[in-house]
Amino acid sequence: MLNINRFMQEKKDVTIYDIAERLSLATSTISRALKDHPSISDKTIKKVKKAAEEMGFRPNTLAAGLRGNQTKIIGVLVTRINRPFISSLISGIEETAQKAGYSVMITQSHDSYTDEVNLSKALYDSRVCGIICSLAMETRDTSHFQKFIEKNIPLVFVDRVPKDFNTYRVMIDNYSAGYKATKHLIEQGCKRIAHITGSLHRNTYSERKRGYVDALLESNLPVDESLIVDSSGLTFEEGEMISNTFFDFPNPPDGIFASNDTAAVGAIQAAKKRGLKIPQDIAIIGFNDDPIASIIDPGLSTISHPAVKMGQTSAKKIINHLKSLRNNANASNKDNITEVTFLNTEVVARESSKKEL
Amino acid sequence: MLNINRFMQEKKDVTIYDIAERLSLATSTISRALKDHPSISDKTIKKVKKAAEEMGFRPNTLAAGLRGNQTKIIGVLVTRINRPFISSLISGIEETAQKAGYSVMITQSHDSYTDEVNLSKALYDSRVCGIICSLAMETRDTSHFQKFIEKNIPLVFVDRVPKDFNTYRVMIDNYSAGYKATKHLIEQGCKRIAHITGSLHRNTYSERKRGYVDALLESNLPVDESLIVDSSGLTFEEGEMISNTFFDFPNPPDGIFASNDTAAVGAIQAAKKRGLKIPQDIAIIGFNDDPIASIIDPGLSTISHPAVKMGQTSAKKIINHLKSLRNNANASNKDNITEVTFLNTEVVARESSKKEL
DNA sequence: AAATATAATGCAACCGATTGTGTAAAGAAA
DNA sequence: TTTCTTTACACAATCGGTTGCATTATATTT
Numbered sequence: 075m076l077n078i079n080r081f082m083q084e085k086k087d088v089t090i091y092d093i094a095e096r097l098s099l100a101t102s103t104i105s106r107a108l109k110d111h112p113s114i115s116d117k118t119i120k121k122v123k124k125a126a127e128e129m130g131f132r133p134n135t136l137a138a139g140l141r142g143n144q145t146k147i148i149g150v151l152v153t154r155i156n157r158p159f160i161s162s163l164i165s166g167i168e169e170t171a172q173k174a175g176y177s178v179m180i181t182q183s184h185d186s187y188t189d190e191v192n193l194s195k196a197l198y199d200s201r202v203c204g205i206i207c208s209l210a211m212e213t214r215d216t217s218h219f220q221k222f223i224e225k226n227i228p229l230v231f232v233d234r235v236p237k238d239f240n241t242y243r244v245m246i247d248n249y250s251a252g253y254k255a256t257k258h259l260i261e262q263g264c265k266r267i268a269h270i271t272g273s274l275h276r277n278t279y280s281e282r283k284r285g286y287v288d289a290l291l292e293s294n295l296p297v298d299e300s301l302i303v304d305s306s307g308l309t310f311e312e313g314e315m316i317s318n319t320f321f322d323f324p325n326p327p328d329g330i331f332a333s334n335d336t337a338a339v340g341a342i343q344a345a346k347k348r349g350l351k352i353p354q355d356i357a358i359i360g361f362n363d364d365p366i367a368s369i370i371d372p373g374l375s376t377i378s379h380p381a382v383k384m385g386q387t388s389a390k391k392i393i394n395h396l397k398s399l400r401n402n403a404n405a406s407n408k409d410n411i412t413e414v415t416f417l418n419t420e421v422v423a424r425e426s427s428k429k430e431l
Numbered sequence: 432m433l434n435i436n437r438f439m440q441e442k443k444d445v446t447i448y449d450i451a452e453r454l455s456l457a458t459s460t461i462s463r464a465l466k467d468h469p470s471i472s473d474k475t476i477k478k479v480k481k482a483a484e485e486m487g488f489r490p491n492t493l494a495a496g497l498r499g500n501q502t503k504i505i506g507v508l509v510t511r512i513n514r515p516f517i518s519s520l521i522s523g524i525e526e527t528a529q530k531a532g533y534s535v536m537i538t539q540s541h542d543s544y545t546d547e548v549n550l551s552k553a554l555y556d557s558r559v560c561g562i563i564c565s566l567a568m569e570t571r572d573t574s575h576f577q578k579f580i581e582k583n584i585p586l587v588f589v590d591r592v593p594k595d596f597n598t599y600r601v602m603i604d605n606y607s608a609g610y611k612a613t614k615h616l617i618e619q620g621c622k623r624i625a626h627i628t629g630s631l632h633r634n635t636y637s638e639r640k641r642g643y644v645d646a647l648l649e650s651n652l653p654v655d656e657s658l659i660v661d662s663s664g665l666t667f668e669e670g671e672m673i674s675n676t677f678f679d680f681p682n683p684p685d686g687i688f689a690s691n692d693t694a695a696v697g698a699i700q701a702a703k704k705r706g707l708k709i710p711q712d713i714a715i716i717g718f719n720d721d722p723i724a725s726i727i728d729p730g731l732s733t734i735s736h737p738a739v740k741m742g743q744t745s746a747k748k749i750i751n752h753l754k755s756l757r758n759n760a761n762a763s764n765k766d767n768i769t770e771v772t773f774l775n776t777e778v779v780a781r782e783s784s785k786k787e788l
Numbered sequence: 789a790a791a792t793a794t795a796a797t798g799c800a801a802c803c804g805a806t807t808g809t810g811t812a813a814a815g816a817a818a
Numbered sequence: 819t820t821t822c823t824t825t826a827c828a829c830a831a832t833c834g835g836t837t838g839c840a841t842t843a844t845a846t847t848t
Contacts, residue, residue: 085581087500089804100828105805115826135556136497137804140833143444145493147536147557155525156739161518168512168539172550177557179504180537182525193529199492200504200534224442310726339726369667369696371728382513446834457798462835472796494834497803 088131097125108133139201147177148392149202151193153185153210153234158364159381160208163232166385167206174393176203185211191218203227204392206385209234211273211306228395228411230388234276242391243414244384248278251377251419252285255331255359258375258421260293262357262429264329268301268320270341271333272308279333282361286331301327305337313340321348321356328356329427335360335367335376342370342426357427373424380417387415445488454482465490496558504534505749506559508550510542510567510591515721516738517565520589523742524563531750533560544569551575560584561749566591568630568663585752585768587745591633599748600771601741605635608734608776609642612688612716615732615778617650619714619786621686625658625677627698628690629665636690639718643688658684662694670697678705678713685713686784692717692724692733699727699783714784730781737774744772 090104097104099118107114107122114122125131139145148171152160168178179200183190190210197205198221205222209231216236222229223241230242259267269286272279283302290297301320305312313332317340320327332338338360342352350356352372360367363378391413447461454461456475464471464479471479482488496502505528509517525535536557540547547567554562555578562579566588573593579586580598587599616624626643629636640659647654658677662669670689674697677684689695695717702713709715709729717724720735752768 087804091804101805102807102829103827105807106827109806113826118826132552132556134497134558134804136493136500136502136558137833138806140491140493140497140835141804141806143491143493143833154522156515156518156522158513158515161513161521164518164537165511165513165539168537172538177553178537180521180525180535181529182522195489196534199489201491201493343726366723366726369700369723369727444834448834458835459799459837460797462837463797466836470796475796491834494803495836497805498834498836500803 087134088126088129089134090131093122093125093129093131096129097121143201144203145177145201146175147179147200147202148389149197149200149205150178150180151183151190151197151205151207152180153183153208155180155182159233159362159379162381163208163385163388166382166387167389168385169382170386170389170393174389176389176393183210187212187214194218194222198222198225198227203396204229206230206232206388206392208232209236209276211276214275226399228392230391232384232388234278237277240412242388242395242411244388244391245277245414245416246379246384246419247416248281249285249288251361252282252331252333253289254285254419254421255282255361255377256286256289257293258423259329259331259357259359259427260289260295262329262353262427264327264357265295266298266301266325266327267295267329267331268303268327269331269333270303270305270308270313270316270337272305274304282333305333308332308334308337310336310340310343313337314344315340317341317344318348321345321350326356330356330358332358332360335362335364335374338374338376338426339366339370342372342374353425353427353429357429359421359427363422367422367424372426375424375427376422378420378422380419384417387417391415444491445483445486446491447488450479450482450486450488453486454478500558501560502534502558503532504536504557504559505746506554506557506562507535507537508540508547508554508562508564509537510540510565512537512539516590516719516736519738520565520742520745523739523744524746525742526739527743527746527750531746533746533750540567542568544571548575551578555579555582555584560753561586563587563589563745563749565589566593566633568633571632583756585749587748589741589745591635594634597769599745599752599768601745601748602634602771602773603736603741603776604773605638606642606645608718609639609688609690610646611642611776611778612639612718612734613643613646614650615780616686616688616714616716616784617646617652619686619710619784621684621714622652623655623658623682623684624652624686624688625660625684626688626690627660627662627665627670627673627694629662631661639690662690665689665691665694667693667697667700670694671701672697674698674701675705678702678707683713687713687715689715689717692719692721692731695731695733695783696723696727699729699731710782710784710786714786716778716784720779724779724781729783732781732784733779735777735779737776741774744774748772 090101093104094101104122107119171178181193187210232244235243271283274280287297303316330341338358341358345352345356360374360376363376367374367376447458450461451458461479464476528535538550544567589601592600628640631637644654660673687698695715698715702709707713717731717733720733724731724733
């Protein structure tokens with residue numbers, strides 16, 4: 075049995091030892107030559123690369139990673155992959171990482187705190203060289219990320235960021251976005267604007283709400299708490315249901331600002347089913363500019379979110395940080411990197427809110 | 432300078448050596464105890480696990496991977512992450528992988544053949560334990576995957592699969608799906624059905640087209656080549672444009688079967704702009720059951736695709752294969768695993784095609 | 789009690805690339 | 819020619835688990 079097994083074993087990978095032997099050079103020379111190390115002559119470099127090519131040499135990233143206690147893998151920890159915003163974010167990360175020679179390891183917390191904790195450990199175990207995270211809905215305590223800081227592993231929180239954590243943050247200005255969205259409805263003539271928000275534990279939603287409130291106040295419009303509803307999942311169904319309760323009010327709103335497009339689409343459907351005219355009876359604005367926004371009828375006004383760019387930016391933060399660590403070996407900015415990058419948002423006005431044609 | 436650096440170095444990770452020293456045991460014992468090896472006594476196992484926990488031990492997956500020349504990482508190579516079908520697929524893969532203790536490394540080819548080749552090499556270099564791939568639109572030759580077979584690394588092609596490659600394939604029955612979609616339109620009374628297809632080099636599209644043709648033939652309807660148009664990207668714009676050319680025909684179609692929902696939505700928009708009644712004047716059916724399908728007005732009939740399940744199934748193929756390799760060390764089914772799994776599709780009939788209420 | 793079987797643990801090589809330090813060779817300066 | 823620099827390369831330790839085999843401790847049998 076053992077014999078059979080032995081015969082069936084696939085041939086070994088070509089290693090730098092094999093190249094060294096063939097060229098009668100030391101493995102250290104091979105290793106350096108393959109990386110264009112300055113202390114290796116051009117002649118040798120060429121010779122080594124040629125041999126490596128011919129022999130079909132493929133570097134073993136595990137060995138390199140073990141030795142340097144560091145991989146070229148960026149860990150990504152998001153809530154759910156199959157959402158337009160998130161998948162675009164990941165796409166941006168992967169694109170930027172790939173160009174710089176990094177790989178991307180993806181995990182999803184499904185908005186569960188315990189999953190998030192475990193996955194952060196798993197990513198640590200994989201010796202990722204950096205980590206990009208968008209917090210789970212449930213997460214309150216973020217101490218499980220402290221380990222990365224201690225180990226000087228760059229950490230970027232994106233979109234859903236903690237309040238108090240000295241790291242990179244890449245996000246949009248949710249406050250001003252919420253403000254802009256509300257202001258837009260006010261400019262269309264809305265006097266009574268409802269707001270469907272997500273969990274206020276997440277900065278994204280709480281900030282948007284803050285912007286919403288301030289926009290109302292600024293225009294001397296009353297802030298009616300009954301018009302502000304917390305939708306745990308911001309789903310289509312919840313959007314529809316919450317809107318229906320609004321419409322049942324003796325004094326219903328004439329505008330709805332939903333904190334994502336999915337819920338906003340629910341609001342549109344609810345309004346349509348009631349025979350309410352959009353935007354005359356009820357103007358609606360969402361958030362994210364998901365593909366549906368431009369396809370639904372009427373077109374959904376929304377706030378556009380540079381998802382892909384946020385991913386690219388996050389990846390760049392990691393990559394640049396690592397680069398500067400290399401160039402400046404003693405630059406251990408440990409627990410001192412607090413850099414917040416805000417990306418632009420824009421009001422995308424479509425039919426669901428444009429009262430005057 | 433060097434001194435400062437030394438002081439700033441983060442503390443080392445706890446290794447099995449540290450545990451071994453503390454308990455006066457050999458590292459081999461620690462290693463085995465942590466894995467519940469049968470030859471280690473329960474008492475020792477408990478003691479070791481307790482110490483590991485207390486000391487905050489985290490295994491270095493790189494070291495384990497190097498030694499065994501194998502990681503617990505499943506490589507995923509898709510065309511574009513930020514598409515509903517793909518992101519759901521990935522979500523399914525990640526979910527299943529995570530449960531079984533595997534990680535997922537993601538790459539996107541952007542439908543480029545050269546990128547696909549390079550990424551397959553990069554995944555190989557990372558010593559992934561398996562690979563799941565959906566082919567790039569451009570890909571004709573798939574020999575770059577041969578290396579995985581030779582190395583006995585399980586390979587699963589999903590959705591967009593090559594014709595001739597002895598591996599796992601997880602897919603839907605595109606032929607019957609295309610047949611069902613067309614048949615559905617025929618049952619609604621359509622006599623002249625157009626088809627917007629993707630690149631016929633990809634099995635997905637060529638098979639759907641074959642089903643379309645056969646459904647027509649079976650119902651004694653003529654197959655008019657001018658009604659079959661190849662849309663390279665199957666984008667919204669292409670769907671709109673191609674539909675417009677159809678509508679300009681002296682003898683326009685009364686039904687359109689588009690090979691994805693995006694293009695079908697384009698067809699809907701084109702029809703609406705022309706004032707054509709859907710489905711009375713023109714019935715439309717898409718493919719995929721993307722979120723838009725249920726949200727657009729009129730609701731888009733389509734073929735539902737179990738994307739998440741395809742991901743889960745693909746991951747399971749990898750995991751089970753590895754498991755059986757472990758249990759049966761000499762089971763090198765090299766170049767002999769041709770297992771095709773078909774997942775079910777369903778016609779989802781919505782307003783865009785239901786002629787009789 | 790001696791012999792044998794079995795359970796539990798130790799020893800040490802190994803995976804493949806990286807890198808600080810040492811050394812030989814070639815060139816430059818004295 | 820000798821000495822001092824550079825330049826180019828070699829040596830060998832290292833990263834942290836894993837695993838085949840050897841060894842010791844304990845249990846069982848005769």
